[in-house]
Amino acid sequence: LSAGCHNPKNVCRGSSIRVARAFISPGGMGVMGTDDADLMARWRHGDAAAFEALVGRWQRPVARFLFRLTGRADLVPDLCQEVFLRVYRAAARYREGGAFAPWLYRVARNLARDAARRGRRQPAPLAGEGPADAAAPAEAECRRRELAERVARAVAGLPEPLRVVLALRHDEGLAFEEIARLTGTPASTLKSRFAAALARLRARLGELGYGPEEPTP
Amino acid sequence: MTCHDARDLLPDLAFGGTDPDRGKALEAHLAGCAACRRELHELRHVRGLLAAVPPPDVRVDVAALYRAAAAREARRARRWRRLALAAGAAAAAAVVLAVGARLEVRVGDRQVVLRWGAGPTPEAPPAPAPVAHAAPPLPAPAASEEQLRLLGELVDALAADARDRDLRTRAELTRLRTLLVELGERDARRWSAAERDIDAMYAAQFGRKKGD
Numbered sequence: 001l002s003a004g005c006h007n008p009k010n011v012c013r014g015s016s017i018r019v020a021r022a023f024i025s026p027g028g029m030g031v032m033g034t035d036d037a038d039l040m041a042r043w044r045h046g047d048a049a050a051f052e053a054l055v056g057r058w059q060r061p062v063a064r065f066l067f068r069l070t071g072r073a074d075l076v077p078d079l080c081q082e083v084f085l086r087v088y089r090a091a092a093r094y095r096e097g098g099a100f101a102p103w104l105y106r107v108a109r110n111l112a113r114d115a116a117r118r119g120r121r122q123p124a125p126l127a128g129e130g131p132a133d134a135a136a137p138a139e140a141e142c143r144r145r146e147l148a149e150r151v152a153r154a155v156a157g158l159p160e161p162l163r164v165v166l167a168l169r170h171d172e173g174l175a176f177e178e179i180a181r182l183t184g185t186p187a188s189t190l191k192s193r194f195a196a197a198l199a200r201l202r203a204r205l206g207e208l209g210y211g212p213e214e215p216t217p
Numbered sequence: 218m219t220c221h222d223a224r225d226l227l228p229d230l231a232f233g234g235t236d237p238d239r240g241k242a243l244e245a246h247l248a249g250c251a252a253c254r255r256e257l258h259e260l261r262h263v264r265g266l267l268a269a270v271p272p273p274d275v276r277v278d279v280a281a282l283y284r285a286a287a288a289r290e291a292r293r294a295r296r297w298r299r300l301a302l303a304a305g306a307a308a309a310a311a312v313v314l315a316v317g318a319r320l321e322v323r324v325g326d327r328q329v330v331l332r333w334g335a336g337p338t339p340e341a342p343p344a345p346a347p348v349a350h351a352a353p354p355l356p357a358p359a360a361s362e363e364q365l366r367l368l369g370e371l372v373d374a375l376a377a378d379a380r381d382r383d384l385r386t387r388a389e390l391t392r393l394r395t396l397l398v399e400l401g402e403r404d405a406r407r408w409s410a411a412e413r414d415i416d417a418m419y420a421a422q423f424g425r426k427k428g429d
Binding site for chain 1: 225233262263269274278281282
């Protein structure tokens with residue numbers, strides 16, 4: 001959704017919300033007409049296609065979630081791979097009828113915490129190591145990367161519970177009631193956390209010189 | 218609607234998700250309140266900044282997952298085989314020690330007695346010793362054979378368990394290998410289809426085949 005997408009505001013985000021809503025509907029029913037618990041049950045009985053369907057369905061939401069939690073794009077591919085390796089291994093232990101999405105997010109969250117602990121001992125790579133957008137002028141590309149890095153760092157500087165709600169509300173477009181089902185935290189608490197996350201981000205980004213321009217009256 | 222109520226709803230409005238009834242009341246409040254309008258503007262600005270940081274486009278490598286799982290299964294099987302071998306060797310050593318050396322272990326009266334080989338043959342009639350301290354008699358040959366049989370069964374059971382686990386691991390590894398082969402074939406089919414499509418597009422665009 002995001003590769004080669006130059007207007008994430010209009011295209012990427014809208015798409016991700018639609019996808020996430022299809023994935024995390026109250027019954028856990030996905031776009032393929034089969035719910036996650038059913039796919040997991042099929043995978044338990046050795047159906048590899050079911051496992052691959054689960055991976056295809058969840059790899060991008062999990063990657064977005066991990067990215068918001070760690071603030072490190074370089075860590076996301078390996079962490080994402082590890083999440084699905086745990087799904088693979090958990091087939092035998094997975095309870096029939098268990099809620100797949102909350103369990104998956106819990107696995108991702110624990111791995112992100114471990115990575116954060118390790119990350120304190122390992123330096124982050126230099127900014128702008130990814131491929132450059134050939135069509136963009138060098139200066140604009142440089143500014144875009146700097147902005148992306150600073151915003152990612154500002155988000156990563158939030159306490160973890162605030163990052164979780166920010167990721168699920170903003171990136172996945174979930175309602176607080178849906179996030180409450182995923183995380184087991186009351187919706188009212190999540191709403192307060194979301195407001196707190198936005199207030200802190202506003203303040204931090206303002207300090208970094210990314211405050212808003214004056215609104216038109 | 219007061220500013221306090223409006224501030225509570227502004228994050229929902231900025232990030233899309235206000236219910237229509239409250240949304241109308243909020244819009245009406247915003248029309249007359251510059252401070253809340255400014256707040257909304259700032260929240261939308263934060264949302265824009267968040268959207269300007271695209272997450273990495275990640276594709277999970279399913280074949281690598283299967284390979285990692287196969288490697289883990291193989292490691293577990295090796296570990297279990299070593300463990301079973303060590304347990305079997307320990308049991309066999311215990312049998313040899315117990316039977317061959319006529320090992321006798323006695324515990325009681327605040328002491329542990331470990332004795333091997335034939336015990337001293339009593340020549341003189343036993344002195345009047347306190348009955349409470351009398352040692353139990355050496356196990357009869359029939360009892361030793363029974364112990365030997367039980368230990369033999371234990372070793373057999375360990376070996377059978379190791380064999381079962383080996384068979385299960387082999388079956389799992391075979392399944393994983395089949396999955397990897399299927400994935401490879403699927404990739405090859407997709408690749409050749411993509412090549413055909415590219416060739417067809419090239420021919421349609423330039424009126425000749427690639428390389429002509």
